[in-house]
Amino acid sequence: MPKTQPNLYAFRNVDSLATALRGYVVQSQNAGFNRHDSFKVAVSGGSLPKTLAQALLAPSSGPEDVIDFTKWEIFFADERAVALDHADSNYGLLKSELLDKIPADQQPTVHPIDTTYLDDTQELADQYEKSLVGSFASRDSVRLPIFDLILLGCGPDGHTCSLFPGHPLLRETDAWVSPIEDSPKPPPRRITLTLPVVTHAVRVAFVATGGGKKDIMKQIFDSLEATLPCSLVNEASGERCSWFVDEPAVEGVGFPRKAFL
Numbered sequence: 001m002p003k004t005q006p007n008l009y010a011f012r013n014v015d016s017l018a019t020a021l022r023g024y025v026v027q028s029q030n031a032g033f034n035r036h037d038s039f040k041v042a043v044s045g046g047s048l049p050k051t052l053a054q055a056l057l058a059p060s061s062g063p064e065d066v067i068d069f070t071k072w073e074i075f076f077a078d079e080r081a082v083a084l085d086h087a088d089s090n091y092g093l094l095k096s097e098l099l100d101k102i103p104a105d106q107q108p109t110v111h112p113i114d115t116t117y118l119d120d121t122q123e124l125a126d127q128y129e130k131s132l133v134g135s136f137a138s139r140d141s142v143r144l145p146i147f148d149l150i151l152l153g154c155g156p157d158g159h160t161c162s163l164f165p166g167h168p169l170l171r172e173t174d175a176w177v178s179p180i181e182d183s184p185k186p187p188p189r190r191i192t193l194t195l196p197v198v199t200h201a202v203r204v205a206f207v208a209t210g211g212g213k214k215d216i217m218k219q220i221f222d223s224l225e226a227t228l229p230c231s232l233v234n235e236a237s238g239e240r241c242s243w244f245v246d247e248p249a250v251e252g253v254g255f256p257r258k259a260f261l
C-alpha cells in the first residue's frame with residue numbers, strides 16, 4: 001500500500017493560522033470525546049504555547065465550535081528538567097500563556113513532571129511514563145499510549161520535542177518517555193516522548209512560523225531522505241500528520257499545500 005503524505009496548510013499570517021488551528025483542535029477534541037469522553041493531548045514548548053493560546057482563547061464562533069477544557073488531559077511532549085516556576089519550564093510557559101487565562105471552574109487536568117526527581121533525568125522520565133500509564137493503560141495491556149493529538153514545534157535543525165537529528169534517542173523503541181542530558185538546544189537536561197509514541201498518536205500537528213524556518217522546511221518536505229526527526233514523524237504518521245505554517249516558513253518549498261477546510 002502506498003504511504004500517505006502529511007497535510008501542509010499554509011496561511012497568510014499567524015492570525016489566520018490560529019483560526020484554522022482552533023478548528024483542527026476542536027475536531028480532535030470532539031473525536032476524543034466520542035472515543036473515550038476525554039481529550040488526551042500533548043504539547044511542546046517553544047513558540048507553540050503562544051499560538052495555541054491565541055487559537056484556544058478566541059471566542060467561540062458557534063455551536064459547532066465549543067471547547068470543554070474540563071475534559072482535557074494535557075501532557076508535555078517534552079519538558080526541561082527545571083522547577084515548574086523556572087523561566088525554562090514548558091509547564092510554566094503553558095501556564096502563563098494559556099492555563100492562567102482559563103476560568104477556575106473550567107480548568108483542564110494537567111500532568112506536569114514530578115520535580116522531586118529533577119536531579120535524575122532517568123527517574124524523571126520513568127515517573128512521567130508512570131503518569132502516562134495511569135491515564136492510558138498499563139504497559140502490559142498496550143504497546144504504546146494513543147494520544148488524541150500531539151502538538152509539536154519544529155526547530156531550525158529539524159528537531160521536534162527533544163528528539164534531535166542524529167541523536168541515539170531516535171532509535172529508542174521501548175520507552176514511552178526518555179531522558180536526554182545533552183540537548184543541543186539549551187537547557188541540556190530534559191525528558192521527551194519517544195518517536196514511537198509521537199507517531200502512534202491519532203493525530204500529530206506541527207506549528208511552524210517565520211522565515212527562519214524556510215531552509216529546514218525545504219529539507220523536511222522536498223528532500224527524499226527522511227533522517228531529520230520532523231521527517232521521521234512525517235514518514236511514519238503520513239496523513240495523520242498536519243503542518244500549520246505561515247507563508248514565510250514555506251517560501252520556496254515545492255511540496256503541495258492543501259486548503260484547510
Ligand SMILES: O=C(O)[C@H](O)[C@@H](O)[C@H](O)[C@H](O)COP(=O)(O)O
Pocket residue numbers: 044045046047048078079080090152153154155156159160161162185
Ligand atoms: O521545549 C522545547 O524546546 C520544545 O518543545 C522544542 O521542541 C520546540 O518545540 C522547537 O524547538 C521549536 O521551537 P520554536 O517554536 O520556538 O521554533
